[in-house]
Amino acid sequence: MDVDALLAQRVHALRKARGLTLEQLAQASGVSRSMISLIERQETSPTAAVLNKLADALGVSLPTLFAADAPPAGEGPVSRRADQSVWTDPASGYERRHLSPVGVGSPIELVEVGFPAGATVVFDNPVRSAGIHQQVWVLKGRMDITVDGQAWRLAAGDCLAMRLGHRIAFHNPGTQPARYLLALSSTPDLPRRTA
Structure with a gap:
Protein backbone atom coordinates (compact mmCIF):
# COMPACT_ATOMS: atom_id res chain seq x y z
CA MET A 1 0.00 0.00 0.00
CA PHE A 66 3.05 3.98 9.59
CA ALA A 67 2.27 0.39 10.61
CA ALA A 68 -0.35 -1.65 8.79
CA ASP A 69 -2.95 -3.38 10.94
CA ALA A 70 -1.80 -6.93 10.19
CA PRO A 71 1.44 -8.57 9.10
CA PRO A 72 1.72 -10.03 5.59
CA ALA A 73 0.37 -13.58 5.45
CA GLY A 74 2.88 -16.18 6.53
CA GLU A 75 5.49 -13.68 7.82
CA GLY A 76 4.75 -13.85 11.56
CA PRO A 77 7.32 -11.94 13.62
CA VAL A 78 9.52 -11.05 10.61
CA SER A 79 9.51 -7.66 8.92
CA ARG A 80 10.95 -8.07 5.41
CA ARG A 81 12.72 -5.00 4.03
CA ALA A 82 10.62 -5.09 0.86
CA ASP A 83 7.43 -4.89 2.97
CA GLN A 84 8.55 -2.10 5.34
CA SER A 85 6.79 1.22 4.88
CA VAL A 86 8.99 4.13 3.85
CA TRP A 87 7.84 7.73 4.09
CA THR A 88 9.52 11.00 3.15
CA ASP A 89 8.70 14.19 5.04
CA PRO A 90 7.62 16.74 2.41
CA ALA A 91 8.98 19.66 4.47
CA SER A 92 12.53 18.44 5.27
CA GLY A 93 13.08 15.49 2.92
CA TYR A 94 13.94 13.15 5.78
CA GLU A 95 13.11 9.52 5.06
CA ARG A 96 11.68 7.23 7.72
CA ARG A 97 11.52 3.42 7.38
CA HIS A 98 9.37 1.48 9.86
CA LEU A 99 11.47 -1.61 10.71
CA SER A 100 9.48 -3.41 13.40
CA PRO A 101 7.22 -6.37 12.58
CA VAL A 102 3.53 -5.52 12.74
CA GLY A 103 1.05 -7.31 14.94
CA VAL A 104 3.48 -8.97 17.38
CA GLY A 105 2.51 -6.91 20.44
CA SER A 106 6.02 -5.70 21.23
CA PRO A 107 6.43 -2.53 23.36
CA ILE A 108 9.50 -1.65 21.25
CA GLU A 109 9.41 -0.02 17.82
CA LEU A 110 12.41 0.46 15.56
CA VAL A 111 12.68 3.11 12.85
CA GLU A 112 15.55 3.86 10.46
CA VAL A 113 15.91 7.51 9.44
CA GLY A 114 17.87 9.06 6.58
CA PHE A 115 18.34 12.77 7.29
CA PRO A 116 19.43 15.19 4.53
CA ALA A 117 22.38 17.53 5.03
CA GLY A 118 21.33 20.85 6.55
CA ALA A 119 17.75 19.71 7.25
CA THR A 120 15.88 20.42 10.50
CA VAL A 121 12.71 18.89 11.95
CA VAL A 122 11.11 20.22 15.14
CA PHE A 123 8.53 18.34 17.20
CA ASP A 124 6.59 20.55 19.62
CA ASN A 125 4.70 18.49 22.19
CA PRO A 126 4.55 20.16 25.57
CA VAL A 127 2.38 17.32 26.91
CA ARG A 128 2.41 13.77 25.58
CA SER A 129 -0.67 11.61 26.03
CA ALA A 130 1.45 8.46 25.84
CA GLY A 131 4.64 7.88 27.89
CA ILE A 132 7.24 7.16 25.20
CA HIS A 133 10.96 6.71 25.66
CA GLN A 134 13.25 7.04 22.68
CA GLN A 135 16.89 6.33 21.91
CA VAL A 136 18.71 7.69 18.88
CA TRP A 137 21.75 5.75 17.65
CA VAL A 138 23.67 7.55 14.90
CA LEU A 139 24.90 5.14 12.24
CA LYS A 140 26.39 7.63 9.77
CA GLY A 141 27.14 11.35 9.82
CA ARG A 142 26.32 13.80 12.60
CA MET A 143 23.12 15.00 14.22
CA ASP A 144 22.39 17.91 16.54
CA ILE A 145 19.50 17.01 18.84
CA THR A 146 17.95 19.52 21.22
CA VAL A 147 15.56 18.31 23.91
CA ASP A 148 13.78 20.98 25.95
CA GLY A 149 16.57 23.49 25.38
CA GLN A 150 19.50 21.12 26.02
CA ALA A 151 21.57 20.33 22.93
CA TRP A 152 23.82 17.40 22.03
CA ARG A 153 25.96 16.83 18.96
CA LEU A 154 26.05 13.14 18.08
CA ALA A 155 28.52 11.45 15.73
CA ALA A 156 28.45 7.95 14.25
CA GLY A 157 28.25 5.42 17.08
CA ASP A 158 26.81 7.85 19.66
CA CYS A 159 23.47 7.07 21.31
CA LEU A 160 21.13 9.51 23.09
CA ALA A 161 18.29 8.41 25.39
CA MET A 162 15.36 10.73 26.02
CA ARG A 163 11.75 10.74 27.05
CA LEU A 164 9.31 12.34 24.65
CA GLY A 165 7.23 15.13 26.04
CA HIS A 166 9.29 18.19 25.36
CA ARG A 167 10.22 20.22 22.33
CA ILE A 168 12.66 18.11 20.32
CA ALA A 169 14.65 19.40 17.35
CA PHE A 170 16.68 17.24 14.98
CA HIS A 171 19.27 18.96 12.75
CA ASN A 172 21.93 17.59 10.43
CA PRO A 173 24.80 20.12 10.62
CA GLY A 174 26.90 18.25 8.07
CA THR A 175 27.29 18.44 4.31
CA GLN A 176 26.41 14.76 3.88
CA PRO A 177 23.21 12.86 4.74
CA ALA A 178 23.06 11.30 8.19
CA ARG A 179 21.47 7.98 9.09
CA TYR A 180 20.26 6.87 12.51
CA LEU A 181 18.17 4.25 14.26
CA LEU A 182 15.30 5.20 16.57
CA ALA A 183 14.21 2.77 19.26
CA LEU A 184 10.93 3.70 20.93
CA SER A 185 9.29 2.10 23.92
CA SER A 186 5.87 2.88 25.32
CA THR A 187 6.46 0.88 28.50
CA PRO A 188 4.87 2.74 31.41
CA ASP A 189 7.18 4.43 33.89
CA LEU A 190 7.82 2.75 37.21
CA PRO A 191 6.70 4.75 40.27
CA ARG A 192 9.46 6.88 41.75
CA ARG A 193 10.58 6.06 45.26
CA THR A 194 10.61 8.78 47.82
CA ALA A 195 13.12 9.01 50.64
Missing part, protein backbone atom coordinates in the same frame (compact mmCIF):
# COMPACT_ATOMS: atom_id res chain seq x y z
CA ASP A 2 1.14 3.54 -0.79
CA VAL A 3 2.36 5.27 2.39
CA ASP A 4 0.07 8.29 1.98
CA ALA A 5 -2.87 5.89 1.53
CA LEU A 6 -1.76 3.99 4.64
CA LEU A 7 -1.49 7.23 6.66
CA ALA A 8 -4.96 8.31 5.48
CA GLN A 9 -6.43 4.96 6.49
CA ARG A 10 -4.63 4.84 9.86
CA VAL A 11 -5.54 8.38 10.95
CA HIS A 12 -9.17 7.81 9.96
CA ALA A 13 -9.37 4.37 11.62
CA LEU A 14 -7.70 5.53 14.85
CA ARG A 15 -9.92 8.62 15.02
CA LYS A 16 -13.06 6.53 14.52
CA ALA A 17 -11.90 3.85 17.00
CA ARG A 18 -11.56 6.56 19.66
CA GLY A 19 -14.97 8.02 18.82
CA LEU A 20 -13.53 11.40 17.82
CA THR A 21 -15.02 13.80 15.32
CA LEU A 22 -12.74 15.80 13.03
CA GLU A 23 -13.37 18.81 15.25
CA GLN A 24 -12.48 16.93 18.45
CA LEU A 25 -9.23 15.61 16.95
CA ALA A 26 -8.41 19.10 15.70
CA GLN A 27 -8.88 20.54 19.20
CA ALA A 28 -6.85 17.75 20.83
CA SER A 29 -3.98 17.91 18.34
CA GLY A 30 -3.74 21.56 17.36
CA VAL A 31 -4.01 20.50 13.70
CA SER A 32 -6.80 22.20 11.76
CA ARG A 33 -9.96 20.27 10.97
CA SER A 34 -9.46 20.95 7.25
CA MET A 35 -5.89 19.56 7.34
CA ILE A 36 -7.06 16.37 9.07
CA SER A 37 -9.81 16.00 6.49
CA LEU A 38 -7.29 16.46 3.65
CA ILE A 39 -5.01 13.83 5.21
CA GLU A 40 -7.85 11.33 5.63
CA ARG A 41 -8.94 11.87 2.01
CA GLN A 42 -5.32 11.47 0.88
CA GLU A 43 -5.33 14.92 -0.69
CA THR A 44 -2.17 16.11 1.05
CA SER A 45 1.07 14.63 2.32
CA PRO A 46 1.42 15.76 5.96
CA THR A 47 4.71 16.82 7.48
CA ALA A 48 6.40 14.94 10.31
CA ALA A 49 5.46 17.69 12.76
CA VAL A 50 1.76 17.41 11.83
CA LEU A 51 1.80 13.61 12.03
CA ASN A 52 3.50 13.79 15.43
CA LYS A 53 0.72 16.05 16.77
CA LEU A 54 -1.95 13.68 15.43
CA ALA A 55 -0.21 10.61 16.86
CA ASP A 56 0.00 12.30 20.26
CA ALA A 57 -3.68 13.27 20.23
CA LEU A 58 -4.61 9.71 19.19
CA GLY A 59 -2.48 8.24 22.00
CA VAL A 60 -0.05 6.34 19.77
CA SER A 61 3.58 6.72 18.78
CA LEU A 62 4.49 8.24 15.42
CA PRO A 63 5.74 4.88 14.04
CA THR A 64 2.34 3.37 14.83
CA LEU A 65 0.79 5.62 12.17
Whole structure:
Protein backbone atom coordinates (compact mmCIF):
# COMPACT_ATOMS: atom_id res chain seq x y z
CA MET A 1 0.00 0.00 0.00
CA ASP A 2 1.14 3.54 -0.79
CA VAL A 3 2.36 5.27 2.39
CA ASP A 4 0.07 8.29 1.98
CA ALA A 5 -2.87 5.89 1.53
CA LEU A 6 -1.76 3.99 4.64
CA LEU A 7 -1.49 7.23 6.66
CA ALA A 8 -4.96 8.31 5.48
CA GLN A 9 -6.43 4.96 6.49
CA ARG A 10 -4.63 4.84 9.86
CA VAL A 11 -5.54 8.38 10.95
CA HIS A 12 -9.17 7.81 9.96
CA ALA A 13 -9.37 4.37 11.62
CA LEU A 14 -7.70 5.53 14.85
CA ARG A 15 -9.92 8.62 15.02
CA LYS A 16 -13.06 6.53 14.52
CA ALA A 17 -11.90 3.85 17.00
CA ARG A 18 -11.56 6.56 19.66
CA GLY A 19 -14.97 8.02 18.82
CA LEU A 20 -13.53 11.40 17.82
CA THR A 21 -15.02 13.80 15.32
CA LEU A 22 -12.74 15.80 13.03
CA GLU A 23 -13.37 18.81 15.25
CA GLN A 24 -12.48 16.93 18.45
CA LEU A 25 -9.23 15.61 16.95
CA ALA A 26 -8.41 19.10 15.70
CA GLN A 27 -8.88 20.54 19.20
CA ALA A 28 -6.85 17.75 20.83
CA SER A 29 -3.98 17.91 18.34
CA GLY A 30 -3.74 21.56 17.36
CA VAL A 31 -4.01 20.50 13.70
CA SER A 32 -6.80 22.20 11.76
CA ARG A 33 -9.96 20.27 10.97
CA SER A 34 -9.46 20.95 7.25
CA MET A 35 -5.89 19.56 7.34
CA ILE A 36 -7.06 16.37 9.07
CA SER A 37 -9.81 16.00 6.49
CA LEU A 38 -7.29 16.46 3.65
CA ILE A 39 -5.01 13.83 5.21
CA GLU A 40 -7.85 11.33 5.63
CA ARG A 41 -8.94 11.87 2.01
CA GLN A 42 -5.32 11.47 0.88
CA GLU A 43 -5.33 14.92 -0.69
CA THR A 44 -2.17 16.11 1.05
CA SER A 45 1.07 14.63 2.32
CA PRO A 46 1.42 15.76 5.96
CA THR A 47 4.71 16.82 7.48
CA ALA A 48 6.40 14.94 10.31
CA ALA A 49 5.46 17.69 12.76
CA VAL A 50 1.76 17.41 11.83
CA LEU A 51 1.80 13.61 12.03
CA ASN A 52 3.50 13.79 15.43
CA LYS A 53 0.72 16.05 16.77
CA LEU A 54 -1.95 13.68 15.43
CA ALA A 55 -0.21 10.61 16.86
CA ASP A 56 0.00 12.30 20.26
CA ALA A 57 -3.68 13.27 20.23
CA LEU A 58 -4.61 9.71 19.19
CA GLY A 59 -2.48 8.24 22.00
CA VAL A 60 -0.05 6.34 19.77
CA SER A 61 3.58 6.72 18.78
CA LEU A 62 4.49 8.24 15.42
CA PRO A 63 5.74 4.88 14.04
CA THR A 64 2.34 3.37 14.83
CA LEU A 65 0.79 5.62 12.17
CA PHE A 66 3.05 3.98 9.59
CA ALA A 67 2.27 0.39 10.61
CA ALA A 68 -0.35 -1.65 8.79
CA ASP A 69 -2.95 -3.38 10.94
CA ALA A 70 -1.80 -6.93 10.19
CA PRO A 71 1.44 -8.57 9.10
CA PRO A 72 1.72 -10.03 5.59
CA ALA A 73 0.37 -13.58 5.45
CA GLY A 74 2.88 -16.18 6.53
CA GLU A 75 5.49 -13.68 7.82
CA GLY A 76 4.75 -13.85 11.56
CA PRO A 77 7.32 -11.94 13.62
CA VAL A 78 9.52 -11.05 10.61
CA SER A 79 9.51 -7.66 8.92
CA ARG A 80 10.95 -8.07 5.41
CA ARG A 81 12.72 -5.00 4.03
CA ALA A 82 10.62 -5.09 0.86
CA ASP A 83 7.43 -4.89 2.97
CA GLN A 84 8.55 -2.10 5.34
CA SER A 85 6.79 1.22 4.88
CA VAL A 86 8.99 4.13 3.85
CA TRP A 87 7.84 7.73 4.09
CA THR A 88 9.52 11.00 3.15
CA ASP A 89 8.70 14.19 5.04
CA PRO A 90 7.62 16.74 2.41
CA ALA A 91 8.98 19.66 4.47
CA SER A 92 12.53 18.44 5.27
CA GLY A 93 13.08 15.49 2.92
CA TYR A 94 13.94 13.15 5.78
CA GLU A 95 13.11 9.52 5.06
CA ARG A 96 11.68 7.23 7.72
CA ARG A 97 11.52 3.42 7.38
CA HIS A 98 9.37 1.48 9.86
CA LEU A 99 11.47 -1.61 10.71
CA SER A 100 9.48 -3.41 13.40
CA PRO A 101 7.22 -6.37 12.58
CA VAL A 102 3.53 -5.52 12.74
CA GLY A 103 1.05 -7.31 14.94
CA VAL A 104 3.48 -8.97 17.38
CA GLY A 105 2.51 -6.91 20.44
CA SER A 106 6.02 -5.70 21.23
CA PRO A 107 6.43 -2.53 23.36
CA ILE A 108 9.50 -1.65 21.25
CA GLU A 109 9.41 -0.02 17.82
CA LEU A 110 12.41 0.46 15.56
CA VAL A 111 12.68 3.11 12.85
CA GLU A 112 15.55 3.86 10.46
CA VAL A 113 15.91 7.51 9.44
CA GLY A 114 17.87 9.06 6.58
CA PHE A 115 18.34 12.77 7.29
CA PRO A 116 19.43 15.19 4.53
CA ALA A 117 22.38 17.53 5.03
CA GLY A 118 21.33 20.85 6.55
CA ALA A 119 17.75 19.71 7.25
CA THR A 120 15.88 20.42 10.50
CA VAL A 121 12.71 18.89 11.95
CA VAL A 122 11.11 20.22 15.14
CA PHE A 123 8.53 18.34 17.20
CA ASP A 124 6.59 20.55 19.62
CA ASN A 125 4.70 18.49 22.19
CA PRO A 126 4.55 20.16 25.57
CA VAL A 127 2.38 17.32 26.91
CA ARG A 128 2.41 13.77 25.58
CA SER A 129 -0.67 11.61 26.03
CA ALA A 130 1.45 8.46 25.84
CA GLY A 131 4.64 7.88 27.89
CA ILE A 132 7.24 7.16 25.20
CA HIS A 133 10.96 6.71 25.66
CA GLN A 134 13.25 7.04 22.68
CA GLN A 135 16.89 6.33 21.91
CA VAL A 136 18.71 7.69 18.88
CA TRP A 137 21.75 5.75 17.65
CA VAL A 138 23.67 7.55 14.90
CA LEU A 139 24.90 5.14 12.24
CA LYS A 140 26.39 7.63 9.77
CA GLY A 141 27.14 11.35 9.82
CA ARG A 142 26.32 13.80 12.60
CA MET A 143 23.12 15.00 14.22
CA ASP A 144 22.39 17.91 16.54
CA ILE A 145 19.50 17.01 18.84
CA THR A 146 17.95 19.52 21.22
CA VAL A 147 15.56 18.31 23.91
CA ASP A 148 13.78 20.98 25.95
CA GLY A 149 16.57 23.49 25.38
CA GLN A 150 19.50 21.12 26.02
CA ALA A 151 21.57 20.33 22.93
CA TRP A 152 23.82 17.40 22.03
CA ARG A 153 25.96 16.83 18.96
CA LEU A 154 26.05 13.14 18.08
CA ALA A 155 28.52 11.45 15.73
CA ALA A 156 28.45 7.95 14.25
CA GLY A 157 28.25 5.42 17.08
CA ASP A 158 26.81 7.85 19.66
CA CYS A 159 23.47 7.07 21.31
CA LEU A 160 21.13 9.51 23.09
CA ALA A 161 18.29 8.41 25.39
CA MET A 162 15.36 10.73 26.02
CA ARG A 163 11.75 10.74 27.05
CA LEU A 164 9.31 12.34 24.65
CA GLY A 165 7.23 15.13 26.04
CA HIS A 166 9.29 18.19 25.36
CA ARG A 167 10.22 20.22 22.33
CA ILE A 168 12.66 18.11 20.32
CA ALA A 169 14.65 19.40 17.35
CA PHE A 170 16.68 17.24 14.98
CA HIS A 171 19.27 18.96 12.75
CA ASN A 172 21.93 17.59 10.43
CA PRO A 173 24.80 20.12 10.62
CA GLY A 174 26.90 18.25 8.07
CA THR A 175 27.29 18.44 4.31
CA GLN A 176 26.41 14.76 3.88
CA PRO A 177 23.21 12.86 4.74
CA ALA A 178 23.06 11.30 8.19
CA ARG A 179 21.47 7.98 9.09
CA TYR A 180 20.26 6.87 12.51
CA LEU A 181 18.17 4.25 14.26
CA LEU A 182 15.30 5.20 16.57
CA ALA A 183 14.21 2.77 19.26
CA LEU A 184 10.93 3.70 20.93
CA SER A 185 9.29 2.10 23.92
CA SER A 186 5.87 2.88 25.32
CA THR A 187 6.46 0.88 28.50
CA PRO A 188 4.87 2.74 31.41
CA ASP A 189 7.18 4.43 33.89
CA LEU A 190 7.82 2.75 37.21
CA PRO A 191 6.70 4.75 40.27
CA ARG A 192 9.46 6.88 41.75
CA ARG A 193 10.58 6.06 45.26
CA THR A 194 10.61 8.78 47.82
CA ALA A 195 13.12 9.01 50.64
